[in-house]
Amino acid sequence: MAIIGRSLTKRFGSFTALDEVSIEVAAGSLTALLGPSGSGKSTLLRVIAGLERPETGTVELDGVDVSGQAAQKRGVGFVFQHYAAFKHMTVRENVAFGLKVRKRPRAEIRSRVDELLELVQLAGWADHYPAQLSGGQRQRMALARALAVEPKVLLLDEPFGALDARVRKELRGWLRRLHDEMHVTTIFVTHDQEEAMEIADQIVLMNHGRVEQVGSPRELYEEPANEFVMSFVGPVNRFGESFVRPHDLELRIEPNGETTEGKVERIIHLGFEVRVEVQLEDGRDCWAQVTREEAEQLELAPGESIYVRPRRAKVFQAI
Amino acid sequence: MSARTESLPRAPAVGSTGAGLGMGFATAYLSLIVLLPLAALVWHSGKAGRSNFWEAVSDPQAVSALKLTLAVSTAVCLINAVMGTVVAWILVRDRFPGQGVVNAIIDLPFALPTIVAGLTLLALYGPNGPVGVDVAFSRTAVVLALLFVTLPFVIRTVQPVLLELDREMEEAAASLGAGPLLTFRHIVFPNLFPAILSGVALAFARAIGEFGAVVLISGNLPFKTEVASVFIFGRIESGDAPGAAAVSVVILLISFAVLLGIGALRRWTTRHDRA
Amino acid sequence: MHKWVLRLVGLSYLAVLLAAPVGLVFWRTFEHGIGPAWDAVTTPAAKHAFVLTIIIAAIAVPANTIFGVICALAIVRRRFPGKGIVNALVDLPLALSPVVVGLAFLLLYGRNGWFGNWLTDHGIQVVFALPGMILVTIFVSLPFVVREVVPVLREIGIEQEQAAATLGASGFQTFQRVTLPAIRWAVGYGVVLTTARALGEFGAVSVVSGHIVGKTETATLHVEERFRSFDYTGAYAASVVLALLAIATLLAMSLFKPKEATR
Numbered sequence: 001m002a003i004i005g006r007s008l009t010k011r012f013g014s015f016t017a018l019d020e021v022s023i024e025v026a027a028g029s030l031t032a033l034l035g036p037s038g039s040g041k042s043t044l045l046r047v048i049a050g051l052e053r054p055e056t057g058t059v060e061l062d063g064v065d066v067s068g069q070a071a072q073k074r075g076v077g078f079v080f081q082h083y084a085a086f087k088h089m090t091v092r093e094n095v096a097f098g099l100k101v102r103k104r105p106r107a108e109i110r111s112r113v114d115e116l117l118e119l120v121q122l123a124g125w126a127d128h129y130p131a132q133l134s135g136g137q138r139q140r141m142a143l144a145r146a147l148a149v150e151p152k153v154l155l156l157d158e159p160f161g162a163l164d165a166r167v168r169k170e171l172r173g174w175l176r177r178l179h180d181e182m183h184v185t186t187i188f189v190t191h192d193q194e195e196a197m198e199i200a201d202q203i204v205l206m207n208h209g210r211v212e213q214v215g216s217p218r219e220l221y222e223e224p225a226n227e228f229v230m231s232f233v234g235p236v237n238r239f240g241e242s243f244v245r246p247h248d249l250e251l252r253i254e255p256n257g258e259t260t261e262g263k264v265e266r267i268i269h270l271g272f273e274v275r276v277e278v279q280l281e282d283g284r285d286c287w288a289q290v291t292r293e294e295a296e297q298l299e300l301a302p303g304e305s306i307y308v309r310p311r312r313a314k315v316f317q318a319i
Numbered sequence: 320m321s322a323r324t325e326s327l328p329r330a331p332a333v334g335s336t337g338a339g340l341g342m343g344f345a346t347a348y349l350s351l352i353v354l355l356p357l358a359a360l361v362w363h364s365g366k367a368g369r370s371n372f373w374e375a376v377s378d379p380q381a382v383s384a385l386k387l388t389l390a391v392s393t394a395v396c397l398i399n400a401v402m403g404t405v406v407a408w409i410l411v412r413d414r415f416p417g418q419g420v421v422n423a424i425i426d427l428p429f430a431l432p433t434i435v436a437g438l439t440l441l442a443l444y445g446p447n448g449p450v451g452v453d454v455a456f457s458r459t460a461v462v463l464a465l466l467f468v469t470l471p472f473v474i475r476t477v478q479p480v481l482l483e484l485d486r487e488m489e490e491a492a493a494s495l496g497a498g499p500l501l502t503f504r505h506i507v508f509p510n511l512f513p514a515i516l517s518g519v520a521l522a523f524a525r526a527i528g529e530f531g532a533v534v535l536i537s538g539n540l541p542f543k544t545e546v547a548s549v550f551i552f553g554r555i556e557s558g559d560a561p562g563a564a565a566v567s568v569v570i571l572l573i574s575f576a577v578l579l580g581i582g583a584l585r586r587w588t589t590r591h592d593r594a
Numbered sequence: 595m596h597k598w599v600l601r602l603v604g605l606s607y608l609a610v611l612l613a614a615p616v617g618l619v620f621w622r623t624f625e626h627g628i629g630p631a632w633d634a635v636t637t638p639a640a641k642h643a644f645v646l647t648i649i650i651a652a653i654a655v656p657a658n659t660i661f662g663v664i665c666a667l668a669i670v671r672r673r674f675p676g677k678g679i680v681n682a683l684v685d686l687p688l689a690l691s692p693v694v695v696g697l698a699f700l701l702l703y704g705r706n707g708w709f710g711n712w713l714t715d716h717g718i719q720v721v722f723a724l725p726g727m728i729l730v731t732i733f734v735s736l737p738f739v740v741r742e743v744v745p746v747l748r749e750i751g752i753e754q755e756q757a758a759a760t761l762g763a764s765g766f767q768t769f770q771r772v773t774l775p776a777i778r779w780a781v782g783y784g785v786v787l788t789t790a791r792a793l794g795e796f797g798a799v800s801v802v803s804g805h806i807v808g809k810t811e812t813a814t815l816h817v818e819e820r821f822r823s824f825d826y827t828g829a830y831a832a833s834v835v836l837a838l839l840a841i842a843t844l845l846a847m848s849l850f851k852p853k854e855a856t857r
Contacts (some may be wrong), residue, residue, distance in 0.1 A: 078494035084487035098495035356698035430840035432794030439615035528691025530797035
C-alpha cells in the first residue's frame with residue numbers, strides 16, 4: 001500500500017521535529033528513513049503510524065486520508081526499538097494480542113500464531129515470557145506480533161538499535177528476506193547508514209526535520225545532493241570546495257603534474273583494506289583507501305613522500 | 320519489596336570493632352524495644368490456662384468486634400484499591416494546576432495524629448456538621464475514619480509503578496487495534512495489580528489496628544460500632560489484661576495470615592519477572 | 595472524555611475525605627476569634643501536654659535514627675543468621691495496633707508484668723509515667739529510618755566504599771565521608787517520618803500513660819481529654835496546633851522526598 005505524506009510539521013514545545021516534510025513510499029517497497037539523532041525520522045514514522053498528531057499536513061494510506069484517524073484504526077504494524085513486549089504475557093499471548101482484540105475465533109488465532117512463530121523461528125518459545133528471551137528473540141517476537149494482524153504497512157523504529165553488532169547484522173538480512181517473501185510496504189528508521197544501504201530499496205535522508213535527499217542507495221552514494229548527504233552516506237575528504245571519497249584518492253610515488261605532494265603519516269591495515277593517512281604540503285590532512293595489493297606495490301612507509309590526485313571530486317553549488 | 324538478595328560485603332563499612340559494637344547495640348535495642356514486649360504479650364495471652372484464652376476469644380462481644388473489624392477493613396481495602404488507583408492515575412498521567420499540592424496532601428494521613436483525624440471527620444460529618452450529614456456512631460463512621468488513615472497506601476505504591484510503566488507497551492497495543500479501555504484492561508492493569516496488592520496489604524494491616532481515628536466518631540457501641548482495638552482497650556481498662564492479650568494475639572494471627580496470602584498472590588502475579 | 599471523569603472522581607474523593615474536614619477544623623477553631631483559641635492552647639495543662647510531647651519526640655527520634663542507620667548497615671552490608679527475623683521485627687510496629695503495643699508494654703513493665711516486681715522493688719516507675727511513654731513511642735516510630743535507608747544503601751552498592759578502602763580510608767572514615775553523605779537524604783526523610791509518627795502517637799500512649807492530666811498527657815491525649823470534657827474549642831485549638839505541625843511535616847517531606855511522584 002502506498003504512503004504519501006504532505007507538508008508534515010510537528011513541534012514539541014519550541015523544538016521543530018518536522019518542518020514541512022513530504023514523502024512518497026511506493027507500495028510493497030522497503031524504505032529507510034535515515035539520519036542523525038534529532039533529524040525527525042522517528043517523529044515522521046510515528047506521525048505515519050498515528051502515534052503523533054502533526055500540526056499541519058496530511059497522511060494518506062492507499063489514497064485515503066487518515067490524518068484524523070487514531071493509531072488503532074490505521075492498520076499499521078509498529079515495531080519499537082526496545083521491543084515494547086507485553087512482559088506479563090507469554091510469547092504466544094503477545095503475538096495473539098492483535099487477533100484477540102479483533103475477536104477472531106480461538107482456533108484461527110492458534111494456527112496463525114503457530115504459523116508466525118515458525119516464520120520468526122521462535123516455535124519452541126511460545127509459552128515463555130519475554131524476560132526469558134534474548135534481545136534478538138524479543139524483537140522477532142515483536143515482529144511476529146505486528147505481522148499477525150496482516151498490516152497494510154509495517155513500520156519499524158530503529159528495530160535493531162538495542163541489539164549488539166552481530167545480532168544486528170543477522171536480523172538486518174533476515175528482515176530483507178522476510179520482506180522479499182511477504183511484500184508488505186515497509187518503512188524502517190535507522191541512524192546507521194550501512195544498514196540502510198544494505199537492505200533498503202529507497203532511502204529518505206533527513207536532517208534537522210527536513211528531507212535532504214530521496215533515492216536508491218546507489219543514487220545517494222554516487223550523486224549526493226549536498227555536502228551533508230555525501231558525508232553522511234560515506235567517508236569523505238574535503239579540499240576547499242571539493243569533496244573526495246577516500247577510495248577516489250589516487251596515490252603515486254612520482255608526481256605527474258596533477259598531483260599534490262604530501263607525507264605519509266600513518267598506515268592502518270584493516271584486513272583487506274588499507275588506510276593511508278597523509279598530510280599534504282599545505283598542512284591539511286586527508287586519508288586514502290587502497291587495496292592490499294596497491295599498498296604493497298607502492299611500498300609505503302610512514303614519513304615518506306607521496307603524491308595524491310583525486311580521481312573524482314564533487315563540488316556543490318551553494319543554493 | 321524486591322526479591323534481590325543482599326550484597327555480600329568485601330570490606331565492612333564500619334571498622335571491625337565499631338561494627339561489632341554497633342551490631343551489639345542494635346540487637347539489644349531491637350530486643351528490648353520490640354522482641355521482649357511481643358513475647359510478654361504472647362505469654363500473657365496464654366496465662367491462666369487454655370480455657371481462659373478460648374473464653375476470652377469466644378466472648379460474644381469480642382467476636383462481634385473481630386467480625387466488624389474484618390468486614391470494615393476488607394471494604395475499606397476494596398475502596399482503596401479502586402480510588403487509590405484513580406488518584407494515582409490523575410497524579411501521574413494527567414496535568415492540572417495545583418497537582419503538586421494535591422500530591423503533597425496525600426501524605427496528610429501519615430503526618431496527622433489519628434485522634435485529630437477522627438476529630439476533623441466528626442466535625443464535618445457528625446452532629447452539628449455544616450453539611451447536614453450525620454454519620455456519627457454508625458458503621459459508616461468507622462469506614463470513613465479508616466478510609467482517611469489508609470488513603471496514602473495504595474496511591475503511593477501505585478504511583479512509582481505507573482511512572483515507570485513502559486508507554487510503548489500501550490502504544491503497541493494501540494497499533495494492534497486496542498482502544499483505551501482494552502489497553503487498560505489487558506496491558507496497564509495487569510502491570511499495576513501487584514502494586515495495588517502491596518498497597519492493599521499495607522492498608523489492611525493499618526485498618527485492622529486503627530484506634531485513634533475511630534474512637535471518637537464511632538461511638539464505640541458494643542456489637543454495633545466497636546472495633547477490635549477499642550474492645551481490647553476496654554478490656555485493659557477493666558483490668559482484664561490476659562483477655563485483652565488473647566484477643567490481640569488472635570488479631571495478630573489473622574492479619575499475619577492475610578498478609579501472607581496477599582504476599583503469595585503478589586508473587587504469583589509477578590512470576591513473569593522471575594522467569 | 596475519560597480524563598475529566600477521572601479528575602472529578604479523584605479530586606472529589608480527596609476533597610470529601612481530606613481537605614474538607616481539615617479545613618473545617620481550622621474554621622471552627624477561629625470561629626470565635628483568635629482570643630479563645632489562644633487561651634485554650636495556653637492553659638497550664640495544654641502547655642504541659644505540648645512540652646511533654648516534644649520531650650518524648652526529642653528522645654525517641656534521635657534514638658531511632660541512630661538505631662536505624664546502624665540496623666540498615668547491618669541488614670545490607672553484613673551476613674548474619676536470623677536476618678529474616680530482624681526484618682520482621684523492624685516491620686512489626688507498622689502492623690501492630692497501637693493499643694496492642696501499649697498492652698504489650700504494660701505486660702512487660704507493668705505491676706503484674708515480667709519486669710514489674712523488679713521495677714517496683716527498685717522504685718522505678720515505667721508505666722503510667724514518662725519512661726513508658728517514651729518506650730512505646732520509640733516502638734511505634736522505629737521502622738522509618740531503617741526502611742528509608744536500606745534501599746538506598748542497596749542501590750549505591752559497596753563499590754564506592756571499596757574505592758575508599760583502596761585509597762587508605764579507615765572503616766570509620768569511609769562511613770563518615772562516603773556512606774553517610776550518600777544516605778543523608780534518605781536519613782532526613784526517615785527522620786521526618788519518625789518525628790511525625792512520634793508527635794502523633796495516640797493509642798499506645800493512651801494505654802500506658804494513665805491519663806494523668808498535667809502529668810502524663812501528651813498533646814494527642816490532651817485533645818481527647820478536652821473533647822470528652824465538652825471543651826470543643828480547647829480540643830479544636832490543640833488539634834490545629836497539631837495540624838500545623840503536620841503541615842510542616844508535609845513540607846519537610848516534600849523537600850526530602852527521594853523521588854518525583856508526578857511528571
